[in-house]
Amino acid sequence: MSAVTTSATAAGDAATDAEASDATPVEGADATATEAATDAAPVDRTAVGAVEGNAQVRRRRLSPGKRLPAARLVGPVLFLALWAAASAAEQLDPAAIPAPWTVLEAGVRLWTAGTLPTDILTSLQRAGSGFAIGLTAGIVLALVSGLSRTGEALIDGTVQLNRAIPTLGLIPLFILWLGIGETFKIAIIAIVVYIPIYLNTHAALAGIDSRFVELAEVQGLSRFQFVRQIVIPGALPGFFVGLRLGVTGSWLGLVVLEQINATNGLGYMMFQATNYGQSDVILVGLVVYGIFGLVSDSAVRLIERRVLSWRRTLSG
Incomplete structure (x- = not known):
């Protein structure tokens, strides 16, 4: 074992x-x-x-990428360069489209004579007065119409009807009502300005999320607090779009209005130059209008960027 x-x-x-x-x-x-x-x-x-x-x-x-410095000047500078090149190559008729240096000489001559500063100041006063009235009317009407069903019923349809009527077509009627002086010019500019401001601000108010309204009701906000904390921030983007259109519209309307029974202003200067075939003076007026339009639009965009700095957008 x-x-x-x-x-x-x-x-x-x-x-x-x-x-x-x-x-x-x-x-x-x-x-x-x-x-x-x-x-x-x-x-x-x-x-x-x-x-x-x-x-x-x-x-x-x-993404569009980083913002280029002075990017909005690239287009105008390129246009000016092409204009100068075509004029130097004698591809443009000097009687119809003078060279840039000819227009510059005409502008210096008018400025030295004191005509251009007076006309610019008069045009700025007309455009500023009409713009201030139109801005106030557009904001007030948009708030009343956007925050009240009764206000919307009374205002929105009337503004839409006014928008459908060509504003410059109202000139003969306003001349009968207000006379041929400065009042009707300022009134027409105010109408041109208030319509885009009203439309864009009203659309922005209508686009505010209803959940924010419900939140304000739950928090017990007063009417003033609701407008300050909810309505104004929500409507500002649309308001600034309308403001840019209104600024441009004030200059567009001014060109036509200053050719009707005016004795000064840029439009009057251009109208008189047409009678004498002075194309260089006409281009001086157009260049001044263009500069004013570009500067005013850039100012509005700068204010918009500062006020709406809390937004993260492609333009930022």
């Missing part, structure tokens, strides 16, 4: 050693495979990072 037991024990130990020796290569192979996978992992992360980087680059290309 002792010999048999000893033999069995020896056989069991041998079998155990054999199993251990058979299992050892497998475990080593698994470890080697694990190490190989670990070594390959950084390569995969690099590839993933490259893909993510390419995706970010593609996403950045959807």
Whole structure:
């Protein structure tokens, strides 16, 4: 029995050693495979990072990019350069379209004579008076119409009807009502200004999310607090769009109005130059109008950017 037991024990130990020796290569192979996978992992992360980087680059290309300094001057400067080049190459008729230097000489001559400063000041006064009245009317009517169903019923339809009627077509009627002097000119400019301000401000008010109104009611805000904290911030983007259109409209209306029974102003200067065939003087007036329009629009955009600095937009 002792010999048999000893033999069995020896056989069991041998079998155990054999199993251990058979299992050892497998475990080593698994470890080697694990190490190989670990070594390959950084390569995969690099590839993933490259893909993510390419995706970010593609996403950045959807944006217009950084704002260029004095970007709005590129177009006018390019136009001026083409105009000067065409004039120097004698591709333009000097009697119809004088060269830029000829227009500059005419402007200097008119400024020295004192005609141009007087006309500019008169035009600024007319445009400023009409713009102030139109701005006030547009804001007040938009607030009353946008915040009250009764006000909307009384005002919005009338303004839409007024918008459908050509404003310059009202000139004969306003001359009969207000006379041929300065009053009717200022009134027409005010109408030209208030319509876009009203339309855009009213549309912005109508577009305010109703959840903000519900939140204001839950918070127990007063009418004044509601207007100051909800209405004004929500309507400002649309208001500034209408303001830009109104500023431009005041100059457009002024060109026509200053040619009707006027004795001074840029429009009057251009009308008189037409009678004498002075195309250089006409272009002087157009250039001054263009400068005023560009400067006023840039001023409104600058104010808009400062007031609405909390917004994250493509233009920002």
